[in-house]
């Protein structure tokens with residue numbers, strides 16, 4: 001009565017696709033991916049807009065730290081099909097434009113501004129032996145001082161997160177650049193950037209396609225194992241039956257847990273934990289105008305402007321024109337330009353999130369349902385990390401059945 005598989009994977013984004021391919025590499029063919037869209041890639045999908053690819057999940061660039069992940073991705077889009085770029089990203093701060101990260105590039109501002117920033121950083125809690133706070137907003141003041149906090153970090157995060165910043169924790173901040181006061185001082189005196197190199201200092205982008213191409217190829221290679229255009233409506237956690245149609249021995253969940261609250265067999269306490277998980281939504285809007293800049297993208301902290309980032313696709317996507325913006329959907333303004341809303345864009349790092357997601361995953365694994373990727377683990381992660389986690393989970397599970 002049911003179609004039976006050893007593994008049913010919910011979602012054909014980078015994490016689900018990588019998990020599936022690792023199964024295949026190990027000779028395991030009894031798996032199915034259930035995907036609500038008509039194409040694989042999730043947030044990393046691209047679509048042709050105005051004659052060139054546009055990354056509908058927002059600006060996506062590949063910066064892989066692990067060789068095995070890079071080798072895995074090159075199997076689908078070989079190395080010679082990628083261009084390598086040195087990142088050029090700017091921050092617009094009032095009438096000035098400086099490179100990212102802010103703390104390493106204060107030297108690019110007028111001298112009297114540099115003095116004000118340096119004094120402010122010298123007074124920050126981290127430079128005066130104050131303990132690190134538990135809340136994100138307090139942490140910003142503690143780490144960067146009042147001036148960077150109020151002119152850049154708080155307005156920018158108000159825009160992208162669109163949540164009371166006091167509700168966010170600090171456990172995820174290891175992902176942000178860590179520039180010391182000494183580094184900032186040194187960069188101002190030497191008039192050059194110093195301190196740690198930010199993520200994506202170099203990045204790869206497909207030569208002839210959008211970022212979605214690698215995932216599209218990955219999905220196409222296993223298209224007979226993917227049910228596209230099929231939304232996961234229900235999972236019976238007692239029998240591991242999905243949509244009353246597919247039966248699994250193990251389920252890999254890469255879709256937002258919130259999508260599963262109507263399912264069968266979830267205890268009330270776990271439903272409550274799922275309901276505490278929060279996310280934000282991002283609108284990507286295309287403009288065909290030409291902007292004279294060498295930057296790949298620009299951050300806009302000014303709260304009077306709705307979007308927080310501009311991506312100049314002509315500077316990384318061959319033969320393209322125009323740019324797109326990223327705006328938290330709560331701040332988005334209507335207009336006639338092409339727009340795509342990513343309902344699930346960023347999992348929010350609320351103070352209570354680690355406790356909730358740990359409880360959910362611990363319970364679900366006892367039912368042979370494994371959370372994987374950005375939504376299964378409810379964690380900001382780049383696509384290379386989603387791939388790595390998919391490969392690792394498959395390695396862990398292979399042979400268990």
Ligand SMILES: Cc1cc2nc3c(=O)[nH]c(=O)nc-3n(C[C@H](O)[C@H](O)[C@H](O)COP(=O)(O)OP(=O)(O)OC[C@H]3O[C@@H](n4cnc5c(N)ncnc54)[C@H](O)[C@@H]3O)c2cc1C
Pocket residue numbers: 010011012013014015016034035036037040041042043044057058059060061062063230231232233254255256259282326345346372373374375381382383384386
């Ligand atoms: C604005 C932005 C910029 C980013 N920039 C970068 C970058 O520069 N570099 C980088 O490496 N990463 C970047 N990322 C992160 C990257 O998008 C994620 O790491 C990656 O997409 C995670 O893959 P995933 O498979 O875990 O989740 P997703 O890509 O979200 O895939 C989940 C899949 O589940 C499907 N799904 C959801 N609900 C259902 C349902 N009910 N039924 C069936 N299917 C469902 C979705 O359609 C999707 O295909 C960025 C993310 C955002 C939002």
